[in-house]
Amino acid sequence: MTASARPDARRNASPHLYGRETAAIAGVLEGGQYGHSDVTEEFERRIADFLGVPEAVAVASGTAALHTALLASGIGPGREVIVPSMTFCATVQAILAVGATPRFVDIDPATLCVSDQLLMDAVTDKTAAVLPVLFGGRPIDLRVIREELDERGVVVIEDAAHAFGSRHGTRRVGADGALTCFSFGPVKNLTCGQGGMVIPRTPAEADTIRRIRLLGVVQSQGERANTTSYRVDGFGLRYQLSAINAAVGLVQLDGFQATEDARRHLWRTYRDALAPLDGVTLVDVDVEHAVPHLCQVRVPNRDEVFANLRGRDIGVGVHYPPNHLQPAFAAWHRCLPATEQAGEEILSLPFHQHLTETDIDRVVTSLEQALKSVGGS
Template sequence: MPNTPPGPAPASQNARPFLHGPETAALTAALEAGQYGHSPLVEQFEQAVAAYLGVPQMVAVASGTAALHLALLAAGAGPGSEVVVPSQTYCATLHAILATGAHPRFIEINPRTLCIEDTAVRAALTDVTRAVVPVLYGGRAIDLSALHDELHARQITVVQDAAHAFGSRNPDHTLVGAQPDLLTCFSFGPIKNLTCGQGGGIIPRTPAEAATLRSLRALGIPQSQPERATATTYTVEQFGLRATMSALNAAIGLVQLQHFATAAARRKTLWRAYATGLQPFARVHLVDIDIDRTVPFNCVVHLPGGERDRVFAQMRGAGLGVGVHYPPNHTQPAFRPWHRPLPVTERSGRQLLSLPFHPGMTPADVPPVLAALAHSLPTEPPCAS
C-alpha cells in the first residue's frame, strides 16, 4: 500500500513526493550502516538504474544540476564556447551551463509541446557551439536525429536535460537515456518521476566518459574508497567537485525504482483524467506531452491571453496548488547578457499554468480543480463534476 505522508488535501499542493512504504526502513538501515557518502549502496543504485534503462552504466551525482554541469564539462563546454538551450526550462539548466564558463544561446520552442525542434537548433549553431541541451519538458522525448550527422561532424554533443523524463520513451520506443550517441541527465529531486530525496544521474556514452564523470564528481580523485583505505596517498588527477550522491539518497532511490511502475501508472492515469476533463474548455490548451510514450512530470495548460495571473491568484485563493513552470530565463537578470527576443517563449511564459499534479492524486481529485478553473474563466462551460 502506498504510504504517502499525512498532509494537506492532495490538490492543495502543486507537486509532492510519493512514498511506497519501504523507503523508511531502507533509510533507517542506511543511517545505521554509517556510510553516508559514496558507498556500495550508491553503486547498487547506479546498477539498478542502468539495468532498468538497458544501458551499461549510470553515474549517480548529487543533483540534476550537478549532472548537467558535469556532463557539459565532459562534452567540452567551457570558456569561449556556446551551448544551445531553450529559455523555457528551470533556471538550473542555465546555471549548469554558466558553471562551465560557456554561454547560453537561447532558442525558441514549439508552444504546443514547450520543446525545441531541430530547425531552431540548426539555425542557432555557430563555430563555437560545443553542446545542445534539449529540455524534455514535462517528460516528453525530443527527437533531434535529423541533426545527428551535422552535430557529429561539428563535434557538438547533445546533452539532454531529462530532469522531467525518467521512464519516458523515445519515438522509437527505447527508453529516454538509452540512446548511445548522446549524454542524458536525470534529476532524482524531491518531486521528480523517480525521487531519491535529492540526486541526479548521467548516462555516459563510453566507458572512458563514465570514468571522467566519476572523477569529476569526486574531486578529481580516481581511486575508489576501498583503494584509498589501503594506501597512504591518493592522486588528484584533474579538476573535480564534491558532487557524489549520498548513500541515504540512494537507499530511497532503490525502493522508488522497485515500485516505479506504480508511480508511473498513477501519473499517466491522472494526466489522462485532466485531458478528458479539459475537453469542454474551448480556450484552455493542454501542453501536448505525447502521453502514450511519456511518464508525465506535470500537467500544464495555456490560458487565454492576459488571464493567467488572475486565474492563478483565484485558484490559489481557493486552496488549489497551481504553479508556473517556468518563467522564461532569457528575461531573468542573471541571464540578461545573453538575452535575445523570443516572442513565442515570452507569450507562452505569460499563459502557462501548472495544475496540481503528483502521484498522490487520483482522477477523483480532478473535477474540483477543473470546476475552480471554469469558475475563474467565466466564459468557459462549467466542468462536469
C-alpha cells in the same frame, strides 16, 4: 499518513513514497556507510539495467548532473551552449558554471520543447553543445540531427530532469546515445530526496564523470583505503550521491511501474476533464511515450486566473518564467516570441500521485469558474 494529511489539490506537486523508504534509510544508518558506498553503486547498476545502458553515474543533484556533463565534455569559456529559455534556471546556471555562454532558442508552442530545426538553425562556429530540455517529460528524438552535430564537434546533452522513464519508441530516454542527465529531486517522477544521474556515452566518459564527481581523485574509495596516498588528475567537485539518498532511490525504482501507470492515468483524466472547457489548451506531452512530470494548460489572463485559483485553494504553479527575461541572464537576451507568449499563458495544474479523480474534478471546475470570473461573464 492520515487521510486529513493526504496531499490533495492544494498542493501543486508532492513526493510519492512506497512505504519502505524509511526502513531503507535506517538500514544505511545502521550500516555506518553514509556517503558514497555499495548502496550507491547498486543504485547505479539498477538504473543502468532499467534504462538498458552499460553504465550510469550517480551525482548529488540534477544540476550537478548537468554541470558534470558539461565539464566532462570539455566545454568552457568562449564556447556557446544552445538551450531553450523555457526551462528551470538550473539548466542555465550549469552552463554559466563552466564559463560558457547560453544561446537561448525558442520552442514549439504546442509542446514547450525545442525542435530539431530550431536547434540546428542556432548552431554557430562557437557552439560546443546543444542542451535540449525534455519539458514536462516529453521525449525528443534527436537521432537524426545528432549525426550532423557529431560531425561538427557539437555535443548533445539531454536535460531529462522531467523525463525519467519516458521512451523514444521502445527505448527509455537515456538509451539512445545522447549524454543524458536526470534529476531525482523531491517531486520528480523518481525521487531520492535529492539526487541525479548522468548516462555516459563511452567507458572513458564514464571514468571522467566519476573523477569529476570525486574532486578529481582517480582512485575509488575502496582503492584509497588500501594505500597511503591518492592521485588527483584534474578539477573536480564533491558531487557524489550519498548512500542514504541512493537507498530511497532503490525503493522508488522498485515501485516505478506503478508510478508510470499512475501519472499517465492522471494526465489522461485531466485531458478528458479539460476537453469541454473553452479557452483552455492542454500542453501536449505525448502521453503514450512520456511519463508526465507536469500537467500544463495555456489560458488567457493567466496571472489573474492564477490568483483566482490560489484564492480557491487550488495549488497551481508556473513552470517556468522564461530565462532570457531574467535579470541574471539579461546579457544573453534574444527575441523569442513563442517562449514569451507561453511565459504569459502557461499554468501548471496540481499533478501528483496522491490526487484522486474527485480532486481533479475540483481543479477543473475551479478553473472553469476562475476563467468566467476573470473574463467577467
